Structures are given as C-alpha cells and as structure tokens.
Amino acid sequence: MNGHIHRFTSLFRWVFGPLLSAWVGGRYGLVPGLAALAVFLAGPGLVMLPSFLALRFFPPAPGLPAAPWSDLMAAWWREVVAVTRVFNWDQPWAENRFPDFLPERTHAPRGILLVHGYSCNRGLWNAWMPRLQRDGIPYMAVTQEPAFGSIDAYAPCIDEAMRRLHALTGSPPLIVAHSMGGLSARAWWRSVGHAPERIHRILTLGTPHRGTLLARLGSTVNARQMRDDSPWLLQLADEEPDVLGGHFDCLYGHCDQVVFPSETALLPGARVLHLPARGHLQLVFEPQAYDRAISLIHAAPIDAGVKPRPSAPRVESDPARYSQTTP
Structure with missing residues (x-):
C-alpha cells in the first residue's frame, strides 16, 4: 500500500502534471501552460520554502x-x-531495489535495522544499503504499515526484524531510525518491556522525540501522536526508564523544517550531534550519519547495571560553526 501511494503521486507529478499543463496551454495560451508546468515541477520546493524561512x-x-x-x-x-530523489525514485520505484542483507556468515559484531519515518518506506535507505553490504554489515530495512496508522502498530514488524538480526550475529542489533522511526523504535522497546538484552543502541536522525509543532497540521493517527502535547507521547515518556537516553545518539539540525523547535529532537542523557544547514530528509544522506552508525556498531555494549543520572543531552557541534557544548 505504501509503495502504491508513492507511485501514484510520482506519476501524477511527472505524467499527469505535464499533460494537464499542455491542456492548459492549448486552451488558454503558452504562458498559462508554462505557468502550470512550473507549478508541478517547482511546487514541492516552493511549498517547503516558507517553513525554512x-x-x-x-x-x-x-x-x-x-x-x-x-x-x-x-x-x-x-x-x-533530497525530496526529489526520495519521493520520485527511491520510494515509488526502487523500494525493493536492495533486498535485506543476511549472509550465512559474517564477521560484523552486530547487524543494523533501518527504520524510516512518516509517509516513507524502506526505499529511503537506498543510499545506505549497498554501502552496508560492501562493508559486510548485515541489515534489514522495514516498511511500516499501515502508512498512516498508530505508531504502536509498527512494533511487530520491528520485533521480527530485531529477532532475525540478533539470531544471525548473536548480538542485539543497532537501530538507525529517521524521524517518526525513532518513535517507532521507542514504542517497540516499550512493547518488549524495555529489556536491555534486546537492544544495543539507537541512532535517530531528526526524530521528534518530544513532538513537533508541524504535526498539528496532520490529521492521521500517527501525525496526531507526534504533536508536542499528545497524550501518546506523554505516556510513552512516562513509561520509559531513566536509562533510556543512554542508549540513544540523536542527530539533528536547527535547519530542520519538520521537527521544530529543534530541541524536541533531543533526549535527556543522549549523545547529540548537531548538523548545520541541513533539512529534515537530508539528514539521511549526511556522511556523519553513516559514520556514526558504523562507530556504534563497534561500540561497547552499555552496562545495563549502571543507572546514569538523567541530564541534559551532550551536544556535539561543528567546531568551525558552533563551539558551545552542553556537558
């Protein structure tokens, strides 16, 4: 279902859009026809511009x-x-271009589970999957269905993938999640009782951990759950243990036009990397994101017996641009 939605919207933009523009041009003249074509081609970028401003x-x-x-x-x-690439090729037409990589033998210490965000599918990770395979790292990428259902409904598919990766390497996997996918990971971990043996670490890219104002414009179940004052988010946070943040690395940017105010992407106690001049979807394609995931693959497991004191996130920044770091 998810892929069908993306294929329909892609076809509408690149096929029906020009046809409609040609009809407008034939009926009303060249200038109106070109104006209609410009709206279809440049529309997404123009729609996003006010949110960046x-x-x-x-x-x-x-x-x-x-x-x-x-x-x-x-x-x-x-x-x-990034939006042009993801929503016009990777997700509508190349969702299954790269299958999950589950080799019979691997020297990797653990695998990676890739979890997409709102209104996306596993094709979001097409830039990651061949690179992970070249690096010999087992991975699975899920498509969360139904696309606009409850975030809690995604826990079973995440759990199945986590079990398969754990069985393959003998170690709990790393989760890399974009946007809503980070909330899906938290909801999954809650569904298994926050068992420390089930998880290594979770790397989130632009996840609205404490909600986002933009979600107030959405009417779907999962959009309402991502509102900054949603009962679902408040209950999720209330049921989580104090040690939760220690399992997270949060990558974010204050040029993220979807998750704002930007501090909502942070979890207390998490390791946090700020990336300047990057939009929401662009975080997936940043070299720092992939490099951080690889470093976490090889990171030592977190001692479940240590209960860290809840604290402000530890913020890392580009030293050439932002030098202030929160301890």
Whole structure:
C-alpha cells in the first residue's frame, strides 16, 4: 500500500502534471501552460520554502544560535534535491531495489535495522544499503504499515526484524531510525518491556522525540501522536526508564523544517550531534550519519547495571560553526 501511494503521486507529478499543463496551454495560451508546468515541477520546493524561512524566528536548541539566512537557504536547496530523489525514485520505484542483507556468515559484531519515518518506506535507505553490504554489515530495512496508522502498530514488524538480526550475529542489533522511526523504535522497546538484552543502541536522525509543532497540521493517527502535547507521547515518556537516553545518539539540525523547535529532537542523557544547514530528509544522506552508525556498531555494549543520572543531552557541534557544548 505504501509503495502504491508513492507511485501514484510520482506519476501524477511527472505524467499527469505535464499533460494537464499542455491542456492548459492549448486552451488558454503558452504562458498559462508554462505557468502550470512550473507549478508541478517547482511546487514541492516552493511549498517547503516558507517553513525554512520561518525557522529564523524559532528558538533553537539550548547552546546554539538561531540559524543564519545562508544556512537556511543552503538547507532548503539540499532538501529540494533530497525530496526529489526520495519521493520520485527511491520510494515509488526502487523500494525493493536492495533486498535485506543476511549472509550465512559474517564477521560484523552486530547487524543494523533501518527504520524510516512518516509517509516513507524502506526505499529511503537506498543510499545506505549497498554501502552496508560492501562493508559486510548485515541489515534489514522495514516498511511500516499501515502508512498512516498508530505508531504502536509498527512494533511487530520491528520485533521480527530485531529477532532475525540478533539470531544471525548473536548480538542485539543497532537501530538507525529517521524521524517518526525513532518513535517507532521507542514504542517497540516499550512493547518488549524495555529489556536491555534486546537492544544495543539507537541512532535517530531528526526524530521528534518530544513532538513537533508541524504535526498539528496532520490529521492521521500517527501525525496526531507526534504533536508536542499528545497524550501518546506523554505516556510513552512516562513509561520509559531513566536509562533510556543512554542508549540513544540523536542527530539533528536547527535547519530542520519538520521537527521544530529543534530541541524536541533531543533526549535527556543522549549523545547529540548537531548538523548545520541541513533539512529534515537530508539528514539521511549526511556522511556523519553513516559514520556514526558504523562507530556504534563497534561500540561497547552499555552496562545495563549502571543507572546514569538523567541530564541534559551532550551536544556535539561543528567546531568551525558552533563551539558551545552542553556537558
């Protein structure tokens, strides 16, 4: 179902859009026809632009200045490129281009589970999957169905994949999750009783851990759950143990046009990396994201017997741009 939605929207934009523009041109003249074509081709980028401009006036995460205009414009353009690639090729037409990599023998210490976000599918990770295979790291990438159902409904498919990867390597896997996928990972871990032996670490890319104002515009079940004051999010956080944040690495940026205010992407006690001039989807394609995942694959397991004191997130930043770090 998820792939059908993406194929329909892609066809509408690239086939029906130009046909409709040709009809408008034939009926009303060349200029209206070209204007209609420009709307179909440039529409997504123009629709996103106001949300990037608005970020100049939203408070950033603690310790970071407001994003400068140059960063916002760079993030907007990078996001246009990423959205065009993901929503017009990777997800509608190449969702299953790269199958899960589950070799009979592996020297990798553990596998990786890739979890996409809202209104996406496993094709989001097409830039990651061949690289992981070349690096000899087992992986699975799930498509969460139903696309617009409850986040809790995704726990069974995540659990099955986690079990398969654990059985393959003998070690609990690393979860890499984009956006809503980080909440899916938290909901899955709650469903298994927050058992420490089931999880290694979780790397989230632009996840609205404490909700996002943008979700107020959504009417689907999972969009309502991602609102900043949603009962679902409040209950999820209330039922989680104090040690939860120690299992997380949170990558985020204050040019993220989807998760804002940007500090909502942070969890207390998590290791946090700030990436400047990057939009929401672009976080998936950043070299720092892949490099962090590889480093976590080889990181020592977290001692489940140690109960860390809840604290503010430990923020790492690009030293050339932002030098202030939260301890």
